[in-house]
Amino acid sequence: MTIVLGCIADDFTGATDLAGLLTRSGVPVSLRIGVPDAPPQPDACAPFEVIALKSRTAPVEQAVAECRAALAWLRQGGAARFFWKYCSTFDSTAQGNIGPVAEALMADLGTDQTIYCPAFPENGRSIYMGNLFVGEQPLHESPMKDHPLTPMRDSNLMRLLTPQVTRPVGLANRQAVAGGALSARLADLAGQGVAHVIVDAVAQTDLDAIAAACYHMQLLTGGSAVAMPLPELYRTAGLLDATAEATAPPVIGPGLIALSGSCSAMTRAQVAAYAKDAAAYRLDPLVLAGEGPGAARDWLAQQVPEAPKILYATAEPEEVRRAQAQLGVARAGEVVEAALAQLALDARDQGVRRFVVAGGETSGAVTSALGVSRLEIGAEIAPGVPWTYCQSDGQDIALALKSGNFGAEDFFATALRKLDAP
Ligand SMILES: Nc1ncnc2c1ncn2[C@@H]1O[C@H](COP(=O)(O)OP(=O)(O)OP(=O)(O)O)[C@@H](O)[C@H]1O
Numbered sequence: 001m002t003i004v005l006g007c008i009a010d011d012f013t014g015a016t017d018l019a020g021l022l023t024r025s026g027v028p029v030s031l032r033i034g035v036p037d038a039p040p041q042p043d044a045c046a047p048f049e050v051i052a053l054k055s056r057t058a059p060v061e062q063a064v065a066e067c068r069a070a071l072a073w074l075r076q077g078g079a080a081r082f083f084w085k086y087c088s089t090f091d092s093t094a095q096g097n098i099g100p101v102a103e104a105l106m107a108d109l110g111t112d113q114t115i116y117c118p119a120f121p122e123n124g125r126s127i128y129m130g131n132l133f134v135g136e137q138p139l140h141e142s143p144m145k146d147h148p149l150t151p152m153r154d155s156n157l158m159r160l161l162t163p164q165v166t167r168p169v170g171l172a173n174r175q176a177v178a179g180g181a182l183s184a185r186l187a188d189l190a191g192q193g194v195a196h197v198i199v200d201a202v203a204q205t206d207l208d209a210i211a212a213a214c215y216h217m218q219l220l221t222g223g224s225a226v227a228m229p230l231p232e233l234y235r236t237a238g239l240l241d242a243t244a245e246a247t248a249p250p251v252i253g254p255g256l257i258a259l260s261g262s263c264s265a266m267t268r269a270q271v272a273a274y275a276k277d278a279a280a281y282r283l284d285p286l287v288l289a290g291e292g293p294g295a296a297r298d299w300l301a302q303q304v305p306e307a308p309k310i311l312y313a314t315a316e317p318e319e320v321r322r323a324q325a326q327l328g329v330a331r332a333g334e335v336v337e338a339a340l341a342q343l344a345l346d347a348r349d350q351g352v353r354r355f356v357v358a359g360g361e362t363s364g365a366v367t368s369a370l371g372v373s374r375l376e377i378g379a380e381i382a383p384g385v386p387w388t389y390c391q392s393d394g395q396d397i398a399l400a401l402k403s404g405n406f407g408a409e410d411f412f413a414t415a416l417r418k419l420d421a422p
């Protein structure tokens with residue numbers, strides 16, 4: 001099948017978030033882990049293809065190269081429209097790659113304008129006058145200010161994006177979006193040479209209006225929610241006639257585990273809630289850096305595969321800062337990711353088949369260690385978090401990859417319950 005929309009996501013939880021929201025419309029969606037080595041086979045492609053990268057904190061050159069390779073693969077599969085998915089909290093490092101990737105994709109596609117819309121109202125992310133809010137807080141006052149890898153200290157998307165790009169940045173504000181004037185505003189900005197347009201959105205109706213005005217653009221960028229209306233728009237425009245076949249999910253063995261490397265505020269509450277009833281082991285980056293994950297692996301080896309358990313490095317901001325001060329930001333993250341990846345492998349070899357993983361970077365490390373290349377999208381657990389199915393070492397497994405701030409406080413228990421009763 002020809003690819004109708006080719007999507008590139010900068011982390012794994014973001015990729016499952018996007019794939020899950022697109023799946024709501026009943027279109028076939030395929031999620032690949034990394035750019036496939038083999039060229040796309042038309043009979044093995046879905047109209048919506050999502051390629052998951054682990055490029056959010058990668059240096060600009062590396063992120064650009066990976067995203068251009070993903071674009072080339074998707075174009076080979078027939079895609080003419082593309083979506084660059086980054087975080088709904090616009091997570092990027094000081095040398096952020098959101099803008100450079102967008103500019104590189106625009107250059108490859110020969111297009112002069114794109115939009116930036118990370119808003120996700122269902123999960124409390126909104127944009128007003130170019131400023132991003134998390135719930136009622138501006139981004140820079142929200143818990144995202146303490147993120148271990150991408151602390152967000154400014155809420156203004158124009159100020160965040162401008163240093164990342166070479167061409168002018170502009171704003172299409174809520175008045176233009178809600179007043180039906182977005183297309184005119186984009187044309188006006190294009191006339192002024194504005195290549196990068198931040199678009200306000202505070203409600204799903206705004207996102208519907210944005211998608212309707214922009215679905216024809218070669219490149220759209222944003223969070224998952226602005227992509228959600230695209231399948232229906234493509235259907236109406238005659239670009240898409242496929243509907244996903246209803247297939248029964250594979251039967252998944254009962255062994256289960258939760259692994260958390262996210263230090264986001266919601267994950268901290270979720271870990272605390274789950275640890276009340278599950279066996280829990282806390283990973284300390286300083287111990288991991290000195291002694292490796294041996295003690296955690298021994299602990300895991302003592303656990304019953306079918307019993308609820310969680311291994312987590314999730315910690316309060318002061319503890320994260322303490323580990324980073326001793327190890328450096330990158331090494332602190334790496335030892336945790338490497339340990340959780342090893343523990344996932346151990347768990348699989350012990351017979352665990354149900355994995356709930358919190359954190360995008362963490363999910364990237366775990367999924368890669370499990371040797372997964374493609375995910376089937378299953379039932380949604382919470383907005384932006386579906387169950388997914390894949391094979392690891394020839395075994396059917398289920399993975400729920402949870403973005404740091406998504407899901408309610410009882411997420412881990414809810415996820416595992418919903419696997420059997422969606
Ligand atoms: N105690 C800790 N000290 C220092 N770094 C930590 C600690 N615990 C986890 N980390 C690192 O913090 C990073 C958290 O990023 P991750 O993407 O996994 O979570 P998240 O940002 O909350 O999730 P998402 O991107 O999906 O919203 C990882 O690199 C992880 O290894």
Ligand SMILES: O=C(O)[C@@H](O)C(=O)CO
Binds near residue numbers: 014018089224403
């Ligand atoms: O957009 C979001 O918030 C998530 O899909 C994500 O990217 C978290 O890493």
